[in-house]
Amino acid sequence: MTLTYLEKLEAESIHVMREVAATFSRPVMLYSIGKDSSVMLHLALKAFYPAKPPFPLLHIDTTWKFREMIAFRDRTAAELGLNLLVHTNQDGVAQNVNPFDFGATAYTHMMKTLALRQALDHYGFDAAFGGGRRDEEKSRAKERIFSFRDSKHTWDPKNQRPEMWRTYNTRVNRNESIRVFPLSNWTELDVWQYINQENIPVVPLYLAQRRPVIRRDGMLLMVDDDRLRVAQDEKVEELQVRFRTLGCYPLTGAIESTARTVPEIIQEMLTVRTSERQGRAIDSDEEASMEKKKREGYF
């Protein structure tokens, strides 16, 4: 009896979650509503069954998420009876920080990175789960599963704790914390195959459907509400599109696709020739931007 690849990944992730629950005093799970969060939540429900996961979910709401994401989030928390915390950087709201006038970098820093730091400090969390995977991006490939942050939430890539076997160093001093990535060793394909195998609900935006979009800077942006400023020379088209990743709608590009079911997505993935985060405006905004953001405390 040999475990399959997905069974091994599942067991590793569950082991990591249990280590956190057993050794930290105030853990939290960052819930971004995307497919990775859906998988992470599903694993947490398994890890502690029949108990509920012994930590709350935290969503950093930038106020610019797709409407379908917010609906999905609230429905999921209600159906599962989970403790969902939602935090928005109110300073940013007061200053009307938005992706158009402030640029992707400044906007993300205010509404995501700073907002996250505010929330972690406010609640005093000493461990925070994130859905990051090593196949996503070069700097993630080097990050530990238990990734240490100092009291200012800073990641020091040159000074990471060696991580051997399944023996994790879970110790932190006051005000220090650990970001924990239980999906480190999963690939995008694994995530979809697991979603398929376990029948995990995901936001319908991942599945192809006719949606109103405009073309801007080589990206297909969905017109999710009337805050998207459509220029005179831009025209709103109805195209059959879906999203490979989900974030803030003015910064997340759609792809044209006919994949209307999860098996069709997997089929599409096996032939797709571009990388997953290509649709994210924020990543290409500046050179080596992911590593820089991570060092500042972004997930």
Add this chain to the structure above:
Amino acid sequence: MRMVLEDDMLIEQDAHVTNTFLRVLTCGSVDDGKSTLIGRLLYDTQLILDDQFSALKRDTKKHGTTKGDDHLDFALLVDGLEAEREQGITIDVAYRFFVTPKRKFVIADTPGHEEYTRNMATGASNADVAIVLIDARKGVLRQTRRHTFIASLLGIRHIIVAVNKMDLIQYDQERFEAICGAFQAFSETLGFRSVGFVPMSARFGDNVITASPNMSWYRGKSLLSHLEAIDADEDRVDQPFRLPIQLVNRPNLDFRGFSGQIAAGRVSVGDSVVVAKSGQTSRVKSILCGRDNVETAVDGQAVTVVLEDDLELSRGNMLVAPQNRPHLADQFMAHVIWFHKEAMIPGRSYICRTEVDSIGATVTTLKYTIDINSFAQKAATALQMNEVGVCNVSTQAPIVFDSYRDNRNTGNFVLIDRFTNATVGAGMIDHPLRRAHNIHWHAVDINKHARAALKLQTPRVLWFTGLSGSGKSTIANMVEKLLHARGKHTYMLDGDNIRHGLNRDLGFTQEARVENIRRAAEVAKLMADAGLIVLVSFISPFRSERRMARELFEKGEFVEVFVDTPIEECARRDPKGLYQKAMAGEIKNFTGISSPYEAPTTPEIHLRTVGHEPLDLAMQIEKFLDDA
């Protein structure tokens, strides 16, 4: 080639889910063609996407070391990382993933130089197989031996020796066979289960994925076929059952389950199991895997087990097979790899972390270090960064473990610094020490409480720390007089006096100072156990040793007294003329001059001596004891 693979993958799509998984470590330096090999594997297994492929074509023309358009320079695919490596960022482990229709792979890519031994060890700890790259022109080198040794030390059982750059030696069969022979000769004793040899050219793809037309004399498997064929799971399923307990799942009074990931063997409903630390026996009532009740679970699965009896069992303990139990001991011998720039010193106290247990521990003896190039044993007093040593370790309470040789999951530990929480070392347990079996605490009826009651006092240890000449002994002396006058039973341990007797074999190196404090602390502990109030007057310059001393005692028993005198004042007083000598360079390792003093941050009593009479300070301590 690309299209064919693509079609295969489409056909095999459903099979992916049942595919197996292999963790691969690559060892070799840049010159051996490691980057080229990894680039080649990613490319030939379709992991290189369009945008990356056009960049590769462009870069090959611009920077590539290969000539002509036909051959791409695959090393450039990982080139971005190499550039970062120079800045010291990727002197670390990077994980890459690739998939074939038969299997999924994760490659731990680690640098090969000697100063990165710890990084290689990190990558090796979870690997099933190691690819050892050898440059066909150079044959077996020092670094080949080192990489192979570390792989063996970390318990990797399968090795593939990739003899690369065969194109540069005209695909010479004799040369290849000579290299295989040389490798076998030195690796015979390292305990590998399988060693495969592949003559290869990563640059041109010979024998990487498909058989090479240039080496028809080679009838063996390609590198990828080797990787696809290795059966790494055979290793633990047939071993005795082990379930390290991570947490107790207790959502309500009707359910009490024990959660963990099975570390060896299998377990079924109805099986007898034993709690490793207490020896209590029960039977398995049910097994949860996720939300499903299962009849049987095996090595690697994360489960929650419910027992028929209500036993004392919590995190750090283990459920095990009754016929074949793990060791339970507080002393053991282990191979230790040191990670930290501050050397490991015997006698210093660390946190020992196993998969699920965490406990104070001391390396009592460093028996020898191992030269990782020649495998020779060397005597040493400290273990430096990147060194491997064989040590005796003593823990504050017994822990459950197997020999690392028998089980990598239950036979490992890491050592953690108590102040910074840095992971400073990692260990692989060889065996328990015999004396741990035979020496049992002798339970006595007359205990500390009884002895102290007879003396009408509470045992205490007043630990005076401060620079030489700060006034420790003067003040301690006065405190003892005050206490004696009140009928208290006291004893004073003075640094100088102890060094004349018990510690006369010790010098003043950092290692010797650690041992000096350890002995004083142990003697103080015996005296406190006898019911005495003990006054210890030692410079004790290092925080970690004072902490180690503190942890020997019950809560509130240990009173740290910081005798705080500025070094200028100590040097001015200079009662023994030592500062003068130290400043003249006649005394080595003199605290405050040529050796550091780490001041206490939160002592129970902080005495600033300048401007105060010793008697007033002594009375301050007396008052503290009365109030406490």
